[in-house]
Amino acid sequence: MENIKRTEIATLGEFGLIxxxxxxIRHKNPSTHKGIGDDAAVLQYDHKQVLVTTDLLLEGIHFDLTYVPLKHLGYKSAVVNFSDIYAMNGQPKQLTLSLGISKRFSVEDLEEFYAGLQLACDVYGVDLVGGDTSASLTGLAISITCIGEGDTGKIVYRDGAKENDLICVSGDFGAAYMGLQLLEREKKVFTGDKDFQPAFEGREYLLERQLKPEARKDIIAELARHNILPTAMMDVSDGLSSELLHICDQSHTGCRIYEDRIPVDYQTAAMAEEFNMNLITAALNGGEDYELLFTVPLAAHDEVITIPGVRVIGHITSPALGACMITRDGAEIALKAQGWNSLSEENDHPQ
Amino acid sequence: MENIKRTEIATLGEFGLIxxxxxxIRHKNPSTHKGIGDDAAVLQYDHKQVLVTTDLLLEGIHFDLTYVPLKHLGYKSAVVNFSDIYAMNGQPKQLTLSLGISKRFSVEDLEEFYAGLQLACDVYGVDLVGGDTSASLTGLAISITCIGEGDTGKIVYRDGAKENDLICVSGDFGAAYMGLQLLEREKKVFTGDKDFQPAFEGREYLLERQLKPEARKDIIAELARHNILPTAMMDVSDGLSSELLHICDQSHTGCRIYEDRIPVDYQTAAMAEEFNMNLITAALNGGEDYELLFTVPLAAHDEVITIPGVRVIGHITSPALGACMITRDGAEIALKAQGWNSLSEENDHPQ
Known part of the structure; x- marks a missing residue:
C-alpha cells in the first residue's frame, strides 16, 4: 500500500484534470451529439437539440455566506447556468436543484435561497423540475443542472472560429472581480462593530455584478434578430483571456485583441486605482463577468456593431501568430490563462 | 435582525421540506411534462420523452471513504441514478458528473473513481457527456445528473396505482443495510492493527449489495418482453415501506402487503440474528436496495409471476383501509416511513 503512486491534482490543473x-470516452448512443468540452452537452431528438449543463457550488470555494445574501446566491446559482445555455445559442428551459445543507440553516434561510432561484427562473422563463435536499456535515453545497433547447444547425460551439473572424464581446469586464475585492476588504475591516457601515457608496455597479449577475439573453435575441449566427461562442466565467484561449485552442487559430477596445466600466477603473491593481489584468483575468464572447465573419461587421452593448475587440488569426493582446503603446503580449483555477495551490482559499 | 423567525429543518423532514x-411552482414551458415529485422529471420533445434525475452525494453523509473503495463509489454513484431512470420505465443514456475534491485526493484516486463510473456507464450503455471539477474545503462532493429516454405513453409514474392492483418487487430486501452494519462494525473493531482481517467471510452478498449495487435494467426488459406496463413504479432507495407509502399517497390508495412474502436473502437473515435486529424491520426500512417496486393490474398476475426475480407481495386497496402489513400471525400493522431521512436530528451522523 505504501508504494502507490501519488500525483498531486495541482500538477494538472482543472482543465488538464478533466x-x-x-x-x-467514446459515445455509444445516437442521441449523444456532443459531450465534454463545451459550455453544455448537446443531445439530439428528432428536430430538436437539447442542451445540458451542470454546476456544483461549494461554500468557502465558490461563495462566502458572510457577505452573500442567500436570496442573491439562489439567483446567481441559477443565472450562471442559464448563461452556459445562452453561450451555446440556446434557450434555458428546465432546472434541477440539489442542496446539501448543514444544521445552521433554517427553513427560512432556504426559503430565501429558493425565492432568489425562483425569481431567476421567472425572469428567464425556466421551470424548476427537480429538487433534492440532504444533510451536509460541513457547508452549503449547491448542485444545479440546466436543460435548454436549440434549433438543429443553430447551436454554436467553441471550435468554429475562422481566420479573419471578428472577436466580439457584450458588456464590460472586471467589475464582478472588483466587487469581490471590495466585499473581501469590507469583511476584513468589519470587526464585529454593530454600527459598522461598509463603504459601498458609488460602488453599487461592482456589487451588483458580483452578487446579482445577469445572463445575456438580450444579446442572443439581438443576434437572432440581426440574422447573425456566431461562428464560435462562450460565456465569460473564468476570465476573458482564459475563454479566448479556449476558443483559439479548440478552433485551431490564433487571435489579436486590442487593449484599448476592451470595455471597462468607470467604477471598475476607479476601484482598480484605489486598490493599486492593474486594470487590464482585472478585466482580462477577473472572471465571473457572465458576458458573451463570440466570433462573427468579417462580413457581419456593419451589422454586429449596431447591437447595443456589443463591441469588436479584435480578430481571429492563423494559429502560427499565437494569441496576443496589442497594448495601447503597440506592444504585443501573449495572452495567458490566469483564469480562476480553483484547484491550484495558491488559490486554495475562498475567492 | 434578532427577531427573525427560525424554523428548524428537522420539523419538516426531507420530503416535507421539498x-x-x-x-x-407553476410550469411555463410546453416541454416541461412533469416536474418535481417522481424519480425523474419528464420532458417532451416531439415523439420522445426525456427523463432527468439528479443526485448529490456528500462524504460523511452518503458514504464513508474508510471502507468504500473509490472505484466502487464511482460505480454506485452512477448506478443509483440509472436506477431512477429505470424506475420511470426509461433507459438511461447520458450522465454528467461534477466533483468537489479536497487536497487529500490524488490524480490516481480520481482515476479510480472515474474507472468505476466508466465501468457502470459501459455496463448500462450510458455516455458521460459533461464533467466539472472544483476544489472542496472539506470532503468529497459528487453530483450526478442522468438523462434517459422513454416512449411517449410508456413512462410509469408513482401515481397510477389502482385498487386491486398487485404489488410486485424485484430481488430481495435488507441486504444493503446489513452490509452497511457489517462494515460499520468492522470499522469499529479495526484499531490500526496492520494484520487486521475483517470478518467478511460468508457475508459477500451483503457487502456487494452495499458497495456495488446494480440497477434492474433486466426487469424493465422482461416487463417489456411480457407486454406488462406497470401502473405505478419506483426504485427502492429509502426503504420498501417508505416507497410504498409514496405510491399509496400519490395514487390516493391504501395497500396490504404480507410479511411472509417479502423476499429476504439467507445472509441477510443470518446477519440480523447475529446483530439481534428485527429482520423484517431491516427489510422494510433498510434502504439502498435499488430494487423495483411496482404495481400491475390483477389480470397480469399469471404473466408477471413468470419473470425470474419478481414476487407479488400484496395488493392495492381503497384509501380508507390505510397502508398495512399483515404479519405471519395475521396481525395488521400500519406501515411507517422510517426511511432514510438524512435531515432528521437523530440521523445527523454518517450512515
Missing amino acids: KHLTRD | KHLTRD
Whole structure:
C-alpha cells in the first residue's frame, strides 16, 4: 500500500484534470451529439437539440455566506447556468436543484435561497423540475443542472472560429472581480462593530455584478434578430483571456485583441486605482463577468456593431501568430490563462 | 435582525421540506411534462420523452471513504441514478458528473473513481457527456445528473396505482443495510492493527449489495418482453415501506402487503440474528436496495409471476383501509416511513 503512486491534482490543473480523466470516452448512443468540452452537452431528438449543463457550488470555494445574501446566491446559482445555455445559442428551459445543507440553516434561510432561484427562473422563463435536499456535515453545497433547447444547425460551439473572424464581446469586464475585492476588504475591516457601515457608496455597479449577475439573453435575441449566427461562442466565467484561449485552442487559430477596445466600466477603473491593481489584468483575468464572447465573419461587421452593448475587440488569426493582446503603446503580449483555477495551490482559499 | 423567525429543518423532514419550498411552482414551458415529485422529471420533445434525475452525494453523509473503495463509489454513484431512470420505465443514456475534491485526493484516486463510473456507464450503455471539477474545503462532493429516454405513453409514474392492483418487487430486501452494519462494525473493531482481517467471510452478498449495487435494467426488459406496463413504479432507495407509502399517497390508495412474502436473502437473515435486529424491520426500512417496486393490474398476475426475480407481495386497496402489513400471525400493522431521512436530528451522523 505504501508504494502507490501519488500525483498531486495541482500538477494538472482543472482543465488538464478533466481532459486526463475523460480522455478515453467514446459515445455509444445516437442521441449523444456532443459531450465534454463545451459550455453544455448537446443531445439530439428528432428536430430538436437539447442542451445540458451542470454546476456544483461549494461554500468557502465558490461563495462566502458572510457577505452573500442567500436570496442573491439562489439567483446567481441559477443565472450562471442559464448563461452556459445562452453561450451555446440556446434557450434555458428546465432546472434541477440539489442542496446539501448543514444544521445552521433554517427553513427560512432556504426559503430565501429558493425565492432568489425562483425569481431567476421567472425572469428567464425556466421551470424548476427537480429538487433534492440532504444533510451536509460541513457547508452549503449547491448542485444545479440546466436543460435548454436549440434549433438543429443553430447551436454554436467553441471550435468554429475562422481566420479573419471578428472577436466580439457584450458588456464590460472586471467589475464582478472588483466587487469581490471590495466585499473581501469590507469583511476584513468589519470587526464585529454593530454600527459598522461598509463603504459601498458609488460602488453599487461592482456589487451588483458580483452578487446579482445577469445572463445575456438580450444579446442572443439581438443576434437572432440581426440574422447573425456566431461562428464560435462562450460565456465569460473564468476570465476573458482564459475563454479566448479556449476558443483559439479548440478552433485551431490564433487571435489579436486590442487593449484599448476592451470595455471597462468607470467604477471598475476607479476601484482598480484605489486598490493599486492593474486594470487590464482585472478585466482580462477577473472572471465571473457572465458576458458573451463570440466570433462573427468579417462580413457581419456593419451589422454586429449596431447591437447595443456589443463591441469588436479584435480578430481571429492563423494559429502560427499565437494569441496576443496589442497594448495601447503597440506592444504585443501573449495572452495567458490566469483564469480562476480553483484547484491550484495558491488559490486554495475562498475567492 | 434578532427577531427573525427560525424554523428548524428537522420539523419538516426531507420530503416535507421539498414540498414546502416548491409549493408555488407553476410550469411555463410546453416541454416541461412533469416536474418535481417522481424519480425523474419528464420532458417532451416531439415523439420522445426525456427523463432527468439528479443526485448529490456528500462524504460523511452518503458514504464513508474508510471502507468504500473509490472505484466502487464511482460505480454506485452512477448506478443509483440509472436506477431512477429505470424506475420511470426509461433507459438511461447520458450522465454528467461534477466533483468537489479536497487536497487529500490524488490524480490516481480520481482515476479510480472515474474507472468505476466508466465501468457502470459501459455496463448500462450510458455516455458521460459533461464533467466539472472544483476544489472542496472539506470532503468529497459528487453530483450526478442522468438523462434517459422513454416512449411517449410508456413512462410509469408513482401515481397510477389502482385498487386491486398487485404489488410486485424485484430481488430481495435488507441486504444493503446489513452490509452497511457489517462494515460499520468492522470499522469499529479495526484499531490500526496492520494484520487486521475483517470478518467478511460468508457475508459477500451483503457487502456487494452495499458497495456495488446494480440497477434492474433486466426487469424493465422482461416487463417489456411480457407486454406488462406497470401502473405505478419506483426504485427502492429509502426503504420498501417508505416507497410504498409514496405510491399509496400519490395514487390516493391504501395497500396490504404480507410479511411472509417479502423476499429476504439467507445472509441477510443470518446477519440480523447475529446483530439481534428485527429482520423484517431491516427489510422494510433498510434502504439502498435499488430494487423495483411496482404495481400491475390483477389480470397480469399469471404473466408477471413468470419473470425470474419478481414476487407479488400484496395488493392495492381503497384509501380508507390505510397502508398495512399483515404479519405471519395475521396481525395488521400500519406501515411507517422510517426511511432514510438524512435531515432528521437523530440521523445527523454518517450512515
